[in-house]
Amino acid sequence: MNVDRCVCFNVSFARLQKFAAANSADTTVSLEQLQTAFGCGRGCGLCIPYIRKMLRTGQTTFPVGSTTTDQSMP
Numbered sequence: 001m002n003v004d005r006c007v008c009f010n011v012s013f014a015r016l017q018k019f020a021a022a023n024s025a026d027t028t029v030s031l032e033q034l035q036t037a038f039g040c041g042r043g044c045g046l047c048i049p050y051i052r053k054m055l056r057t058g059q060t061t062f063p064v065g066s067t068t069t070d071q072s073m074p
């Protein structure tokens with residue numbers, strides 16, 4: 001089973017990544033900008049580490065728990 005979306009707001013990481021790519025010409029899209037545009041991460045918050053990783057890597061699907069062993073997390 002993979003994690004591919006913010007379940008609370010039913011928004012896929014692929015959709016977030018597409019938005020980030022389309023809006024990052026001058027600067028990097030932040031988690032806060034995605035939260036403002038889509039509401040993602042403002043429910044239970046479990047998707048936030050995955051969204052951060054998506055913004056860093058462009059990856060849009062993750063094995064469950066894969067961010068807990070990511071040593072590059074801030």
Ligand code: FES
Pocket residue numbers: 005006007008009040041042043044045046047048
């Ligand atoms: S899964 Fe994104 S806020 Fe709950």
